[in-house]
Amino acid sequence: MLKGKLLVAQGGGPTAVINQSMVGAVLESRKFLNVELVYGALNGVRGIVDENFLDLTRETTHNLEMVAQTPSSALGSTRDKPDLKYCQEIFKVLRAHGVAYFFYIGGNDSSDTVRIVSEEAQREGYPLRTIHIPKTIDNDLVLNDHTPGFPSAARFVAQAFTGANLDNWALPGVYLAVVMGRHAGFLTAASALGKKFPDDGPHLIYLPERDFDVDRFLSDVKDTYERFGRCVIAVSEGIHDSSGVPIAVKLAKVQERDAHGNVQLSGTSSLADLLTETIRTKLNIKRVRGDTLGYLQRSFIGCVSDVDQREAREAGEKAVQYAMWGENDGSVTIQRTGFYSVDYKLAPLAAVAGKTRTMPDEFIASSGTDITDAFRMYLRPLLGSRMPDAYRLRSESNSVPKILTK
Amino acid sequence: MLKGKLLVAQGGGPTAVINQSMVGAVLESRKFLNVELVYGALNGVRGIVDENFLDLTRETTHNLEMVAQTPSSALGSTRDKPDLKYCQEIFKVLRAHGVAYFFYIGGNDSSDTVRIVSEEAQREGYPLRTIHIPKTIDNDLVLNDHTPGFPSAARFVAQAFTGANLDNWALPGVYLAVVMGRHAGFLTAASALGKKFPDDGPHLIYLPERDFDVDRFLSDVKDTYERFGRCVIAVSEGIHDSSGVPIAVKLAKVQERDAHGNVQLSGTSSLADLLTETIRTKLNIKRVRGDTLGYLQRSFIGCVSDVDQREAREAGEKAVQYAMWGENDGSVTIQRTGFYSVDYKLAPLAAVAGKTRTMPDEFIASSGTDITDAFRMYLRPLLGSRMPDAYRLRSESNSVPKILTK
Incomplete structure (x- = not known):
């Protein structure tokens, strides 16, 4: 020694x-x-x-x-x-x-x-x-x-989307949040781990492992909104078009690069704002809200x-x-x-050193906008104990017959 | 009955x-x-x-x-x-x-x-x-x-800034986060409750109870950055100029109003982006990051x-x-x-009904960019038990004498 x-x-x-x-x-x-x-x-x-x-x-x-x-x-x-x-x-x-x-x-x-x-x-x-x-x-x-570091950040993202889904259910509309992850979609995919019921969001998940197409995106959102009357979307900051150009970079007027030659994707909310604005104008949906989870994903205490x-x-x-x-x-x-x-x-x-791992295909649903049970099995034990759980009132069995409305 | x-x-x-x-x-x-x-x-x-x-x-x-x-x-x-x-x-x-x-x-x-x-x-x-x-x-x-509802949201904001301050200490620069609160600054002020050491952020807090002046803001940020080598800022979404015009509205191209005639301040990050861009260009500071705490403040589970x-x-x-x-x-x-x-x-x-309470003067420091101990005493018990606490390595007493550098 x-x-x-x-x-x-x-x-x-x-x-x-x-x-x-x-x-x-x-x-x-x-x-x-x-x-x-x-x-x-x-x-x-x-x-x-x-x-x-x-x-x-x-x-x-x-x-x-x-x-x-x-x-x-x-x-x-x-x-x-x-x-x-x-x-x-x-x-x-x-x-x-x-x-x-x-x-x-x-x-x-x-x-x-x-x-x-x-x-x-x-x-x-x-x-x-x-x-x-x-x-x-x-x-x-x-x-x-x-x-x-990933499991705790994933837990934050899962808890954030669990809450955002409940909020979006209470005041329906489109809610979109941008998640960190330059090349790998693991953290964005973690957004799905708070889902409990089939109609829970995130309904759509966009990963950097798949090419992002704006028209396809709008069509996905439209279908989901028509089906559920609302739509919760998780988007990786690293989404890019088929030529590999990040969607965020396409919009950013100033491209700040760090010493490693990496493009600055976090600490700016242009991607969320662009996507919500696109939905608002192209799909004519009034209530469209966007968040960028930002630095809370890695630094939130507790x-x-x-x-x-x-x-x-x-x-x-x-x-x-x-x-x-x-x-x-x-x-x-x-x-x-x-x-x-x-x-x-x-x-x-x-x-x-210097190598990047991305999500294997078996973790990504064939639709390209959801994750698989294999990923759920992979991630769930990492999130740790005492994950908060969301409960609903039972609506179907307890609904009151209408008297005036026919 | x-x-x-x-x-x-x-x-x-x-x-x-x-x-x-x-x-x-x-x-x-x-x-x-x-x-x-x-x-x-x-x-x-x-x-x-x-x-x-x-x-x-x-x-x-x-x-x-x-x-x-x-x-x-x-x-x-x-x-x-x-x-x-x-x-x-x-x-x-x-x-x-x-x-x-x-x-x-x-x-x-x-x-x-x-x-x-x-x-x-x-x-x-x-x-x-x-x-x-x-x-x-x-x-x-x-x-x-x-x-x-306020105490839990305040707890989220306090925890968010406790973590953001630690993150900003590790990778110094300017960090700014926009907090909900249309007319009242209580939630933004809660950002101060995670402070432990005199140099902890948020170093500057901007409330809707005080007029916001961009030049004064830049001067505050410059002074803080020179003093601590970094700066953490909490900004209310409702900050406005001396004529009462919200800073967010000044920028928003599209002013979406809800049925109550309220201007839509949340679900868009233009305020954070404008302020960080202003700091970046006017103060020539390279690492400037902005977050908008968004819907997590009211809906985060756990x-x-x-x-x-x-x-x-x-x-x-x-x-x-x-x-x-x-x-x-x-x-x-x-x-x-x-x-x-x-x-x-x-x-x-x-x-x-229909009346709005704002922060009393005794809760706001005379500088206009900090809160008082009276506010700290008011808010602390509301945050509840088991607030996470941040610890530091002791640096002054344990620093190693340099050998090569004189």
């Missing part, structure tokens, strides 16, 4: 359970005598380069447990994606502080960062063990059954899956165990072993 | 606890032998005119209890505001079905409906007892300490104040007691009697 300090950092978009992974890594690493101190880098790789470290060994276990239950990244995050020069600066700092273990909790982009750091360390002969700990609400990491908390915690613990007892750098992955149970494996960084 | 049927209906925007009031009224009324049957009208007054009734006497108590815990209006709602002719149709139906008691659960507009119905009944000599049961997330009914549930239930129960043992029609009001305890009074309908 390498002897030295252990450094943990958090990258990319925060989740409701990313602190569980951080705390899992910190507390597990305290069991190993070769780990001298446990540092946390503030704001991801940026904090390494800037030497902004917290000595987490000086934190109380009690406060760490409280932080673990708090959403968002307690160490701060970054969108920086290190190139070779950036990596060399990272090594300089790691060497100066005697860091032997580097754990980076993050999604696609962060796993690629870990891969570059790992490869550069080997090339320079710097003795460093690097482990990527998965997190992403998009659920788009390959080789994982699912990724920590809506978390206990299964997600547990797994995020374990992923952090396993990262330490792999680092101490294993011979390789890698990415912690979650494997489903029962209904419901999981185990963990360490995958090669290159097998995970 | 009048002998006959009891009819309950729900009007206006749904809330998380409006079904508690309905179920409270239904179950309490079953204790009175002069109440022959308990009917529920579907979709408010519209359901009365259309004779769409459910016989709630045939519901199981168990299912009623489950419905009570379900958000949104289980009987459906309406935006209809009856005029004289509409009221005459209502009487025709009530008379035909032998209804002696009419309970309408709703906000400002619904209380005015109850007033018209009550006055018309007296003018026509129709023996009818009508009671208005309060609900509104806007908290804008006069003569009430607060109104059922985020409810137990205090709110209890009071909504009691308001429904008290309505029955006032109707049976009292001599007057009226509106149930909530009075605060301790810290924290409430009691109920029946107020004359004319004293409540």
Whole structure:
């Protein structure tokens, strides 16, 4: 085992359970005598380069447990994606502080960062063990059954649509909400998990795994509205036309791109507004409302899956165990072993980094606007215990005969 | 006591606890032998005119209890505001079905409906007892300490901003979210209840009780951003300029008005997008994100104040007691009697109907962009038990000395 300090950092978009992974890594690493101190880098790789470290060994276990239950990244995050020069600066700092273990909790982009750091360390002969700990609400990491952060975000989306469906039933019309997920529709598909009765919404679900056609969309909405007198729609922010051009981008006057070359889809509501306006004008329906679920999906406090908390915690613990007892750098992955149970494996960084997983066809109904029972079976155990349930008054058996109206 | 049927209906925007009031009224009324049957009208007054009734006497108590815990209006709602002719149709139906008691659960507009119905009944000599049961997330009914539905919506807003603040801390920039509340800023002000540390957001709160000036706004945001390196902003959908013109209306190309003459402020995100775009261009800040909390504020399932549930239930129960043992029609009001305890009074309908309560000056800080401790004391007990709390890593005492950086 390498002897030295252990450094943990958090990258990319925060989740409701990313602190569980951080705390899992910190507390597990305290069991190993070769780990001298446990540092946390503030704001991801940026904090390494800037030497902004917290000595987490000086934190109380009690406060760490409280932080673990708090959403968002307690160490701060970054969108920086290190190139070779950036990596060399990272090594300089790691060497100066005697860091032997580097754990980076993050999604696609962060796993690629870990891969570059790992490869550069080997090339320079710097003795460093690097482990990527998965997190992403998009659920788009390959080789994982699912990724920590997704179940809690999915729970939020399911609860949001359960309520929105009830609201839309009370005051009928068309309700549309845009859900996060750039390339993968898992989070948008989660909107269906609050459905109980056959006429419950969302009645239509639009995923980035299927091409979006405005005419088809209008026809779907019209049919649903005529059938139920109302329509609830879930739309992924990443929907695109058959040429692959995102519908959101088609409209956005200003295309803001982040350092990874990703188009900014969240934090703007143009997609919801365009789609509701299209429905209003083309279908002549008066009550059309649109929401963009926005940052609440990943940061709302008090809506978390206990299964997600547990797994995020374990992923952090396993990262330490792999680092101490294993011979390789890698990415912690979650494997489903029962209904419901999981185990963990360490995958090669290159097998995970920079790859995007999307929804398999078996999860998407042939209509292209609904999900399958296979997806329901996949997602339900992840949402955790005490999911709120919606109840109705029984209307058919208890309706009162009319006296005046014939 | 009048002998006959009891009819309950729900009007206006749904809330998380409006079904508690309905179920409270239904179950309490079953204790009175002069109440022959308990009917529920579907979709408010519209359901009365259309004779769409459910016989709630045939519901199981168990299912009623489950419905009570379900958000949104289980009987459906309406935006209809009856005029004289509409009221005459209502009487025709009530008379035909032998209804002696009419309970309408709703906000400002619904209380005015109850007033018209009550006055018309007296003018026509129709023996009818009508009671208005309060609900509104806007908290804008006069003569009430607060109104059922507001505490749960306030809890949602507080939890949303607690999370948004953590997210914004992790990935700094400007975050702005628009909160419901046409004339009253109570719900927007609730955004401050998740603040724990002096640098926590929301750093700026814009209420409809104060005139909104774009230049002043930009200067506030600039100062905050320079001080904290980030800025979280809560904005009421009802903010307006000094001439009283809503900022949202200034921008909206299409002004959709409902039957009450109210401008449609929710279900569109133009206000958030305009304000974030203004910040981005005028202050040259790159990361500016805007959300509109939208319908989740009133319909999200699984985020409810137990205090709110209890009071909504009691308001429904008290309505029955006032109707049976009292001599007057009226509106149930909530009075605060301790810290924290409430009691109920029946107020004359004319004293409540159509009037709007806004935030008193003592709840708004002199800066105009923050709330006072008086408001914090007012709101905190309403949010209920088990409010989620946010924890931080201790950074000052545990920061690691830099080695390379001087």
